[in-house]
Amino acid sequence: MTGAGRGIGLAIVQALVREGYAVVAASRTITGALKELAPDALEMDLGTPEAPEQLVRHALDRHGRIDLLVNNVAGTSTPPGGFLQLDDDAWQHTFTMTLMPTVRTTRAALPSLLEHRGAVVNISSVNARLPQPRLVAQSALKAAVSNLGKALAEEFGGRGLRVNTISPGPVLTDLWTAPGGPGDMFARRAGVPLEDYIDQIPSSIGVSTGQFTRPEEIADLVVFLASGRVANMSGTELVIDGGMLKSV
Structure with a gap:
């Protein structure tokens, strides 16, 4: 589990622990609430190339397998702003913090996930479909996260891997x-x-x-997707936005 320290991530950890999962969680800051829920909480910057593999290796060393990966990392533009306000460094920061942790963590966890016919749940955003000028970089990179989930579902669905995406609106x-x-x-x-x-x-x-939307609602969707109760659901993007997109 990435991006677990607070908000949506912390609610997901809480829900998974309640369902009986042994959660290995990564966050830049390990809060008391996270540490109490998940003793295997690691303080790390998932924007660095080596951290995702370290997270996965820790999970395998401690538990021997990975059945579920939840990618919940997101970095905002620096600074938030419209297209002409963002230089190359701002775009690179958003790319490094929003897309690449999902790519790297999934790549590292994939052998175990395939072996155990596991599941991946990516947390994207309604802004992947509803871009806003102030969030132009974040919207573009969240669209990439959503597309990545569909590509992984297509490539590995025949080997038992289920990959789905949750795209929240304002939480x-x-x-x-x-x-x-x-x-x-x-x-x-x-x-x-x-x-x-x-x-x-x-x-x-x-x-x-x-x-x-309450963080607990996102967490409930993660638990549902992880459960396999609808085993043929893969490559899906579930939007929970209070009706912002409507028919879009």
């Missing part, structure tokens, strides 16, 4: 609730404190239900 994490984040930006535009505006944000950005 109620500290990305939206912390000062300085996009939620704070929307609140300042509306001229009200963030704590008074947070519940209005989903409707203001086109979420039909008027609600944020």
